[in-house]
Amino acid sequence: MKNTVFLGTLTVAGLCAAAASAATLDDVKARGNLNCGVTTGLTGFAAPDANGVWEGFDVDVCRAVAAAIFGDKNAVQFVPTTGETRFTALSSGEIDLLARNTTWTMSRDTDLSFDFIGVNYYDGQGFMVPKNLGVTSAKDLDGATVCIQTGTTTELNLADYFRANNISYEPVPIQTNAEAQQQYLAGACDVYTTDASGLAATRATFEAPADHVLLPEIISKEPLGPLVRHGDNEWGDLTMWVLNALIAAEELGITSANIADMSAAPTNNPEVNRILGTEGELGAMIGLENDWAKNAIMAGGNYGEIFERNIGENTPIGLARGLNAQWTEGGLLYAPPFR
């Protein structure tokens, strides 16, 4: 008798767990906040400011999703993850969304059972060296000691690149960007390699950024994007369209300055009206209120504003838009139509 009750309880608990993990949106709504995985600290992309408030390019994606769901950009619990822990955190359900400059690869999308919801930064792997080494090309790095974040695609690209060019190197595996920075500055390695954006962000925090140079070689394609668990398509759709809304908003000229006016009454542009919810029922299609995109854009501005504020040319990180410009400006950003 006792046995049966015990087993029954276990089974019910198991079923509940299975059912609960199916609908992430319901979970998030019930919890009242979004659990968003970010880096343990990479200035410009995700790092706590002096008051402990997380800010950055990836953080703003999390905030936009939270704002779309709750209308409150602060309804986010940020979970710092390392290159090693991020996938386990996502697949175990500890986080609902991973926005941690993660490269979209086929095996991660399929074998690891995740779904990338888009690309928020088109990147490539680069090298940073101290200027006084006099190195001008990655091909001069024969015999160098290379600091590298372990558990990343950069680790594999590096091995492939040096092998293809028949040059030797000594890898020093490092767990976080902060440790890598310390090792690099202490001279325990000659070179630090990671995504070029990460290098720029790291260099910006140095005491003397001008003493370090990024080598011209970009040795890989690194489309960085947020990702969710495979299998909950509704949740994947929701997050994907929040990201698309941010990108489309820039293209259509919706900014945090004019969004209040534009959403007050229908404008002459029907697509703007559909995004801002003054026309049509796009919100209901992803299980949200009709002002979801308006809230998402109000959280941190459109994609261009988020970029300029966190990592743009006027910040210490100083990244140009490059590939990350709108398709109309010669970049790769191209949001599908809101219809």
Place this chain on the structure above:
Amino acid sequence: MSSISDSPRGSGFHLSQLIYDTRYRSMTIQVVTFLLVVLAIWQLGSNLLANLANLGQEPDFGFLDSRAGYDIGSGFGTSIIGYTSASTHIDAAFVGILNTLLVAFLGIVLATIIGVIAGVLRLSKNWLVSRLMAVYVEAFRNVPLLLWIVLIYAVMTESTPQPRAFRVDEAGIADAYMVFDAIAITNRGVYLPGPIWGPNSGILIAVFIASVIGALVYRRYAKKLLFDTGRLLPMVWPAIVIAFLPVILLFFVLGRPVGLDYPVLGGFNFSGGMQISNPLVALWLALSLYTGAFITEIVRAGILSVSKGQSEASEALGMRANRTMSLIILPQAMRVIIPPLTSQYLNLTKNSSLAIAVGYPDVRATLGGITLNQTGRALECMLLLGLFYLALSLIISFVMNVFNNSMKLQER
């Protein structure tokens, strides 16, 4: 009590007896508990497999045979396996295993030496010495090991020059110089001259092994002579002469078959010679000092467990203090020391999995770190890792148990 355990005669077996009859009750409880444990484990296991299957990730060890694609820093394991980024994941795991074994072995040896010396000194009558040892023990065993590893590594990295500091500029001045023009201490590791094995070097090695055996035979003979006749032959210097003199003579007779390969500063790093990397040294020192602190206390307890009469009797026979310690006290203390020492060895071995903190490529860093990440096979990697540590621990326990049995009181 007796009224309960007496079952009524003549009647058959009732199911209620399983609970109310003390002859069966304990058995019933054990069986039920066993069944519950098995069911719980089965439930957890099948849940895990079902959930993994839902995620499309059935356990599969096929990834071990696929190309690893990442590089591992040069060192002991890499050179033995001949690992490159084109090797397989299982090769990477073996590289890690060899590195783990290396640091565990070095750590156990050094921790034992530190522990025994510090344990004896801890009981010294010299106030300063015993206090110093107390400070060492308390400092190391009361701070998490990870902090010591990181601290020692940071000190080694920050306090030693970079390889490029050894470069001589136009004025003929460098910021750092090699010790004896042979040893370079850098913040990446220590570079030492390595041997070059020329022809005839095999003979040299064979002679050296034979000389060492000869020295051991001499010691055994001297000991036997001492026990049989009471004549005490000198032990230390003849053994050293027997062990080394023939080799040194032969070295010159054969025309110096073994040369030295000196490290030379190349483009970024020193090349040639032998390299002892800083992560290995930092991990080794931290593990040894940390575990050594625990062994110190074990040794102290062991020494204190030997009755005072033993040392008094030894002194009465006129033995010197160090002889008393090494011949009378320690052999008896060993019986108390070995069992807890075994668990310290196991701790050290398992603690070596913190290696990734300083970038030392042990098995946790290769199989349980990079391979796990690149393949996403967390369950499989962790299972293999668990099996490896379990097997290693069982082997260490077995060896220590054999040693313990040989040290047991021989009753005649």
